[in-house]
Amino acid sequence: METITSNQNSKVKEWKKLQSKKGRTKAGEYVIEGWHIVGEAINHHKQLLTVMVTNEDFLDELDFDSANTPVYLITPEIANHISSTETPQGVFAVLKTEDYHEKLPDNLKGSWLLLDNIQDPGNIGTMVRTADAAGISGIVFGQGTADIYNPKVVRAMQGSQFHMQLFSGNLLDWLAALKKHGVKTFGTELNDEAVPYSTVVPTDSFGLVMGNEGNGVSPEILSWTDQNLYIPMKGEAESLNVAVATGILIFHLCK
């Protein structure tokens, strides 16, 4: 095991570069960190390209193929340098960026969450984690939605990328395909034709589009959905955080 003590080390520079989308795209790799997420990657048999720890004893807690994985002992300073959190746990791994599908699946029966131009990485990660908990079949990242490998998205997903099907695609193509396969699609906008979500009978096959934090779902996409849902507000707040709204909707809709 090699010990690294300087932020100027070429390996550290490589890891640091993976904090940017450009760096991740170029390397085809991203960094995960923290006991829970690294543990989830191991449990789901993801290949760890590299493991970095601030304490040698940490390796005893991680059940991976250490004979065939480069492992580096790094200083707390380096951990701070490459971490996306303020208080890193000192456990990192590099993975391939491979958890994304570009092609629509053949079988579209199931429950699908479609993200239209969601901006906040924390919201996106939380939506993926929430959809995972609810038993959603897959999530589609539409154009404009932030990168799934963004460190803040990765942190908020809590490892859900290892057990969810994640897609990148054009939401109009998806809505057309869902319609063709007889899967009902819901938009989320308060308009004259919208119905309270609680009036919809739970089902195991649907598509739900959640929209941009400020502007909601784009009109073109809304026009392709079968029905619009809204969450009745009993208090004075005018809107909900988009991840909270997603939780309320999918925990009701999923049978």
Added chain:
Amino acid sequence: METITSNQNSKVKEWKKLQSKKGRTKAGEYVIEGWHIVGEAINHHKQLLTVMVTNEDFLDELDFDSANTPVYLITPEIANHISSTETPQGVFAVLKTEDYHEKLPDNLKGSWLLLDNIQDPGNIGTMVRTADAAGISGIVFGQGTADIYNPKVVRAMQGSQFHMQLFSGNLLDWLAALKKHGVKTFGTELNDEAVPYSTVVPTDSFGLVMGNEGNGVSPEILSWTDQNLYIPMKGEAESLNVAVATGILIFHLCK
């Protein structure tokens, strides 16, 4: 209207100090920012102690008593310096820290959200905003729960502090008082006696305790609740973000 161009100005230093809890406690003031939140403060007749804008024209959009309120024109650099966001909108106001009640209300009929040691400011603010949307009567910040005037809490609340009753108190006192008034209380923990939340009949009078992100509700507090609820997970994620879980629970429970 005075123009300020230096971060070294004494007023700027005062505003900057309000970013820390110590500074807020000492001054009895806190800063709000952004069009929506400042607008909410004005709509709810909160006294603006000071208004700061980066553009004189912004004042035309704000309907406050400008004759009796000190207004400062500040540079974008100062806006960045005193802002808690990366892209400030250039509209700020200073308010009194007065939206908190220490004493239990006489009438405990209603729906109450009790926060036990919630740590993340974004989660806390989102929970307040969600409770507001659901029509919750009041929120109790138990010991250990982060300060309501923390800039990240304030941002995530989106102005809900102006229309919600917010309390600071000992949750055991609250649970005892709710019990005495015949208000049913729910803990949130997955244990042998917990029931799925969806089996509870919606009601207009209850207390719901949400716990710490990592450790959940403390055992002592749980022992004082009438019933434990859990959210069945159909997928592989082991837990939900606490603000999302709050949304799912209170939008079901609130009649």
